[in-house]
Amino acid sequence: MALPEHDVADLGLAQAGVRRVEWAERAMPALGRVRDRFAAERPLAGRRIAACMHVTAETANLLRALKAGGAEIALAASNPLSTQDDTAAALVAEYGISVFARAGMDPAAYDRNLATVLERRPHLLLDDGCDLVNIAHLERPELLEEAVAGCEQTTTGVIRLHRMSAEGALRLPMVAVNDTATKRMFDNRYGTGQSTLDGIMRATNAMLAGRTMVVAGFGYCGRGLAERARGMGARVVVTEVDPVKALDAVMQGYTVLPMEEAAPIGDVLVTVTGNRDVVRAEHLASLKDGAVLANSGHFDVEIDLPALEAMAVEVRREVRPQADEYVLGDGRRIVLLAEGRLVNLGAAEGHPAAVMDMSFSVQALTVAWLAENHAELEPGVLEVPRRIDTEVARLELEALGVRIDSLTEGQEEYLNSWRA
Template sequence: MERYEIRDIALAPSGHTKIEWVRHNMPLLAGLEEEFRIEKPFQGLRISLSVHLEAKTAYLCLVLAAGGAQMAVTGSNSLSTQDDVAAALVEDGLSVFAIHGATPEEYAHHIEMCLSHKPHIIIDDGGDLVSMLHKERPDLAENVLGGCEETTTGVIRLKAMEKEGVLKFPMVAVNDADCKHLFDNRYGTGQSVWDSIMRNTNLIVASKTVVVVGYGWCSRGIAMRAAALGARVIVTEIDPVKAIEARMDGYEVMPMAEAAPRGDLFVSATGCCKTITVPHMLTMKDRAILCNAGHFDCEVDMAGLEAAALEKKETRANITGYRLENGKWINVIGEGKLVNIAAADGHPAEIMDMSFAVQALSALYIKEHYGELGKRVVDVSSEIDDLVARRKLAAWGISIDTLTEEQEDYLNSWNLE
């Protein structure tokens, strides 16, 4: 098979510099790299990985390669691929198929090339590798021991496949691990989304009305950071329990139809489609700003907006303006794609250190336990969560208490006399 399809191998030096920066800020992965280099736990195994292809992901790939894995790598979003990072991985001997700004056809070709590696383990972000394997390359399933899924949207797809009885191998729901979603989804998304919005708009957040669509862990982080920056925050929800939580956290809660005329800036992070539609946009303020922090670019109805717009133009780098029939302009950041990675650098390195440590250890868990797991979605083991948390505290130089034998007995007894 071909070993790579990238923009330009000459870009590699810049990519190496980026990877070296994150290596010094990801102590958990650095520790695993040392262990894996000695123990070679993935020796003889092929791993196909589709995750946002930037420096932090590249370092995860190098850690797995240090453990003996033969790596085939692609990106999970064409706008998040960094061509210099892809080139650096090729220079380091990995098979890479990814180009920034690839067309949908090119993107699908890169996914297929990554699968043609005949993986034993799949590491996915959004489910594109697993989906294509099941739909178009079922012949490859016999090689697969199992895999790991990084994000909420991918886990939703996997659970639908499990429910229908079509999932061909076990997949670990990395997204649902405590050391992933409690920190990556909340603090990582919260910071990186606002980093992207602020650097791309160069506008103040304080005094604006921000509408956050959904109140899952990602949306919690987005709303929390918006409020900290001085915004008035409105949350829209379909889940009554989450709506109560948003209200008790201090935000206004209302349907999107009521929020649309009030918002200055809209951020969707639900994993669902068409959370912001053209009828909503027609009631918005002139020059309202829309963006999506969910994995797929269907949360803001971009197809509907493209069809409804009378005029379209670039209003600023990474921002497209659309003039509607009422004369108002709607501005969309990053083509409605994942705003924090399509139009910025994604989550902070320290956050992804935890998430990718869970990924690496979950891949090892698949290798060691695949025969016991069945063809289903598997939770991350509590031992992995505990190990990652304790290593993170140690990296910070923080120690915590340990239960005494008396306390252990007390907590494990029903007779407290």
């Protein structure tokens, strides 16, 4: 069999990748049902898809479902540290999908791979952070001539899309997969919470019980992280700029402080905001000796890395895997995890497959909906149709063997009549 076009580290890793993908598949029953349906109905026949996503076993199972539906797919990595080279090899050699991703690639290779998948002149874009959409609009607009729609699955990416739409720059209807109830509740809250702690503990082997963790940002991701850190015995301090979210944190029993007061008492500080410069030079200057810095927001801009480099008199690279130690002039040591990139993917394996089962089932069904209905949609940021979110929740409950009640005719009538 001729292999699809690709740029991966080592095709010899393909069998290890297959084992990894099949292991993840066991925990993704809803997506498996979607794949079976797609194989029978072929809703994506003749559609070219360009994807910028984390190259993980869970992503591989999403792409397998899309290919079963008839799609031709080209995948580039959305983060240089999250690529699993064995998964990339398996996608090419075993599943016939074009992949352009290597673990640890430099920024130039990252940009080149995004351009490569766009040169396939895709009909549909699947983005994770809005880099693919951004480059297509700013640098290669001619490659959007055949594009009809797309999906974005991160908070950061949705924020960028809304700004593009507000300025009249967005040329495509883009669905904010991130904003569905299942995505926010399970992926952002439970997935990010667990996988972020997983990355911190793999990189440091630190005890969290009895230590102070500062969680910057109390959205769904920050909330999940705070819950799990408290469950492991950490004292959790929350920083926020949104009064409503800050009040929510207070009502849940967390200490809420501005970063200037939180930074000096934190043993572990984690940013999860989707914004830049959350931990700045003045905060870095007040950190205690041995403080650990991690980021679980999409881009590596939440911690002021140039300021940290400038303050350090010595940098000890990889004192542990994915842990760099910065020694300041007064002898204090600051430990940065995963180069300030997503710690849950840079130092661990990202969300559990069971969590991604729901997110990627929503993504797959949304792609099929876009392929069928794009002509009726206007450029802008759209919501996932409610029925898709509900269907995925139903599929997941069925896979778990959970049964729920249904409304009686009388209840339906009562809810739909103001005269009752």
